[in-house]
Amino acid sequence: MSRGATIATDWLTRRAKLSPDRPAIVDLAGTLARTLDYATLERETNSVAHWLREQGVGPADRVAILAKNRLEYLLVWFACGKLGAVMQALNWRLTARELAALVARERPLLALVEREFGALEGVPTIDLDGPQFARARACTSEPPPPLAIDLDQPWVLCYTGGTTGAAKAAILTHGTITWNAINTVASWELSADDVAILDAPLFHTGGLNVFTAPLLHAGGCSILCREFDVARRLAILREHPVTCLFGVPAMFQAMLAHPEFATTSLDRLRIVISGGAPCPMPVFERMWARGVAFKTGYGLTEAGPNNFWLPRERVRDKPGAVGWPLLHVEIAIMAEGDRCGPGEVGELWIRGPHVCPGYAGDPEATAKAFIEGWLHTGDLAFADAEGCVTIVGRSKDMLISGGENVYPAEVESAIAGHDAVVECALIGVPDQRWGEVGRAIVVLAPGRTLALAELHAFLADRLARYKLPKSLVIVDALPRTAAGKLDKRA
Secondary structure: OOOOOOOOOOOOHHHHHHOOOOOOEEEEOOOOOOOEEEEHHHHHHHHHHHHHHHHHOOOOOOEEEOOOOHHHHHHHHHHHHHHHEEEEOOOOOHHHHHHHHHHHHHOEEEEEEEHHHOOOOOOOOOOOOOHHHHHHHHOOOOOOOOOEEOOEEEEEEEEEOOOOOOOOOOEEHHHHHHHHHHHHHHHHHHOOOEEEOOOOOOHHHHHHHHHHHHHHEEEEEEEEEEOHHHHHHHHHHHOOOOOOOOHHHHHHHHHHHHOOOOOOOOOOOOOEEEOOOOOHHHHHHHHHOOOOOEEOOOOOEEEEOOOEOHHHHHHOOOOOOOOEEEEOOOOEEOOOOOOOOOOOEEEEEEOOOOOOOEEEHHHHHHHOOOOEEEEEEEEEEEEEEOOOOEEEEEEOOOOEEOOOEOOOOHHHHHHHOOOOEEEEEEEEEEOOOOOOEEEEEEEEEOOOOOHHHHHHHHOOOOOOOHHHHHHHHEEOOOOOOOOOEEEOOO
């Protein structure tokens, strides 16, 4: 089947016929908690699709949405899929000026916005909580007229969570979202019995595509939360049969630090995966001590985001590894034009039908990242003798100190093992002798202190001497991007 082939792209209609009474969404983001089965989710999505048609939305039209997590976000997403329209997922943490630039570039037909964020400049704005959008409830719940939608037609414009330069709009097509779901369901062995907490932001691929779309493909259930709240997450784990859990490292660190973590049962959890950034080894060890097969994942807005899997029985003997490529994912680890051998570090390249075709309105960035079918990720990795892959950091983050490569993720994981350290980051600073050396930026536990000499003593048997940070800065908090990633540029 070619990438542009026409297949059944209206997943929701099909899923509602296959498993109408199974729970699809447990909505904890609204004023009143409610559970929607697939038949109900289909009807409410159809009503929104008909309402969007009344506003003039048709194939290829952009529909911007600016909101925190809420049921309407999911309804708009799948309604756009039914109409061949494109949802432009906007980050509500951006400034009005930043949002205006994104809107001006894509020229959406309309914007659906939560009242607290106000109107978007340069586009007709409809209040998601106002009477105009409320009229969608009165629209028919019958499916809209079926369309022949190719797999290569855009479905979502999802902005990269990168830490350098302006965010780029990755074009997520019906095909890339479908193939990510196929890869994930098949390789992670998701089923209709799986339940995931959805508290990652829906403007980010982590919220849309780590579990949400794959679970819909499998007939599973997502518990929709307004946003991440550590106490709420722990309460949900106690009250609901959650089997799948995703988060960035900071979310899991917050869980471990919460007083109710120790008394919250984790026995039902089958898949617990950290993504978005390298996770400190102490987090792995504490989760393992609770019997959880905690692992790190690797994904990009441009590819999936799911790309690897580490089987449960290999988690502890491959600590920190992301595992082997998913069923329909091909990778290469390249250095100076050649494939790397076992243990050799190089840039990770990815290709497959889950990889997006490029960035909307940015041919220069597209040409730079997508070359002859391969996505050049800019991430450094190595594969061991078994082909199991470990990510060591961004190529731009790597330090070269006295001719030796220093990978921040390795150093940060070692520093995080100190019991006074809550969070840390390693950045490079100029040095007359070595060219570049590491500087540790550290958040300490309340009431604790840490000196550079003490840190060096702690790291002495953990890291080679050239990897040790040459300076230490204590801060109250580390800056993060909207996707929760550490913002080293800041």
